[in-house]
Amino acid sequence: MSSGYGMRQQQTAKMHMTPRLRQAIRILQLSTAELWEHVREELQDNPLLESGAMRGYSHDQSYDPLLHAQSRNSTLETHLTEQLTFTPDIPDPIRKIILYMIGNLDSNGYLELSLGEIVNDLAVDLEQAERALAILHSFEPAGVGARNLRECLLLQTEALPQYPRIVPLLITNYLEDVANYRIHKLSAAMKVSQEAVKQAIEHIQGLNPRPGAIYQPAVTPYVIPDVIVAKDGEHFVVSIHEAALPRLSINAHYQRMAKEIESKEARQFLRERVSSAGFFIKCLEQRRSTLLRVARAMVEEQVEFFREGPAAGLKPMILRQIADKLSVHESTVSRAAAGKYAQTPWGIFELAFFFSSGIHSDIEHRVSAENVKQSIRKRILQEDGSKPYSDRQLAEMLQGEGTRISRRTVAKYREELGIGSSVKRKR
Template identity: 50%
Template sequence: MRAGFGLGYGMLQRQNGQMRLSPRMQQAVRILQLPSSELEEMIRDELERNPVLEVVDGSMGIGVGIGKGKPSDFDPLKNVAASPSPTLQQILEEQLNLTTGVPALLRRMVRYLIGNVDSNGYLAISLEQAAIDVKAKSALAEAALEVLQSFEPTGVGARNLAECLLLQANSRPDCPPLVFLLIRSHLQEIAELNPAEIARRLRLNPRELGDAIEIIRSFHPRPGASFDSAVTSYIVPDIRIELIGKEVAVSVLEGAAPRLYIREDYRSMAKEAEGAPETSAFLSPQLHSAAFLIRCVERRRQTLTRVAGAIAEEQAAFIRFGPARLKPLSRRQLADRLGLHESTVSRATAGKFALTPHGVFELGYFFPIGYGQGNDDTASAESVKEKIRHYVRGETAKKPLSDRQLAELLEREGIPVARRTVAKYREELGIPSSVKRKPVF
């Protein structure tokens, strides 16, 4: 039986003094966090369950099939999401944003390490080089690595296979000591020999050895690989950000917050049934449930409008000029500006997309990692890529710039980026290496 929205409202206090959200408040938080497609599905179910609830025709987005609807000017085939699903870096950055008690300098170093995690989840830069690039002490880089390796997916931030497997072994309750021994000292034997031969050489119980090897084989050697998806996604956006003259305008599309109302005939019926206990017992919970859902959806609309409006103001240069002008921004900064909790901003932006003059982008795209000197970062990853593209366009054909030279040019602009990071960005831009760019004749 469906629970609906008829549950109690308010804060419940445990005996230990901790506060927890009531079921209704949990539902309100869930409605804010849901992607538009899942919100529509949830509202469909509620429309079927609750006869007093109705939706304004055409306010449920594309292809909903409730009411006659109205034509949409959004063509999903012309607007493929620029970021169809969260990248590994975005997932890690999100966890960092939600981690409290991390000093500013340490947080900056963690962000730099995140920017140097490859698609498999491994750290593609030495701690010594990271400390040099950020102009920090090696102890800070080591502390930052410890923070990074505490994030999901387990094993991320490892510098080699053994470290990746050890991180996963440490996260497993009651992991046998033999697993740690095999990972530290005998990975090569596990890969090349059969268990019986390993047991003979190491004088181990074959059954215990077999169990330990099975545990190791259950670990993921490439923890970041599941985030490396090239599948094209067609997205219906939640927010429209556009330029009207010189002004940036923001609006929440109907699919992100459908217009709901209580049917007037049921309102009238409820008034007439005030003296009829049976009818009132049926209608009262339905009316309260519908009213609560309407409030939640409207609050979602208001929160999305505020958050998207603040993003548009902070990233106005991006809206006007494109990705090269995207600037570093954190959810915490936006939350402080709006007077909201950081978790509210995170929920409001999770799984939401914006239609902009430059295409469809996930809202998480507008919170890029920054590079720069001091506590105030001055450049985002996208703007660094644009600079690399600019340098390559202006290079001498006979002497193309190497990745090291590109890193030095960025350093002169106050943007410390490792050579490996430059190489990664260059490859993402589809720019060949300097050797391949050099003319044959």
């Protein structure tokens, strides 16, 4: 047996990614917002492309423009400055200090500078800074201008006409015990009944630790669904939302010029642009077709969800299931679903939502994570408020039904549902 170097021929299959193929793949993967940005770029680059308005905007009765209106909430700075403007009898030096303080509030409404720093920055007296801060503390929302959480909660309490008498002391000296609901310890320390402590804690829990957050400048998020799933008797009809699709065409005048113009160079240029525009329109149609096929297959797989709603939960579903169903590659399904949304009888959902991750069960089928979350929610809603279930108890209940799940996973799902711990749920 000998070894050595040699040469041999071997055939291998390899797909060549042409620029046009890359463009088709990219267009399929784009979200609606990204697609429209890409369309704008193409319109600027190719004069032969023409665009109408978004399809269906003027005729689609299901499209409500009010759902897409931007929020016009004022900022915290604007809100406070307006109050300062209409508060009389404030000397100009104090007014300037207040304006400086307003400009140094964080997004939650807390003052980021100490009074000593303000005195140094503005070269004013400490007494003037304290007076300015007191005025700022009198503004709405209550608690604004606080320098820490305790001060924020105290300011809000003092702004109320009445409150449990032990509240200020609890906030000042026992805030950590309040947060952990240590009723017995607080009752003994304050020498009051447990019921009095509970009432005081309920008052504190009703306060806002982030008073400035509601004035954050933001645009109301909105989604134009790519797919519409509508119930028709016992069946579901899946369609592409025309409002999310660009409507493009090739300029007829330039198209004729590409055939009739005498200049060879000009004719070649126009023909290339016609070809490019035609391929781009073809990519958009292919995107539409692929998205529709993927959405229909997903609805067929998750039909119980669409019939019964979120309470029914989701079947475990992976990309390969849809890919095999449609005889396409997994990456095609992944690109078609990425960043796309479906309008359903139960609300708007991201297509990725329907590809639920699963956890193993002792019984033959698998239970999706979404199903487990709904089971956790249901049990917490039915629990005795005086004896809420711990995460371990919830895990044991699910395990008793054949679902292998750890306490840590229960805690994770509970937090994702926005539900507090058993200590915080205790009433």
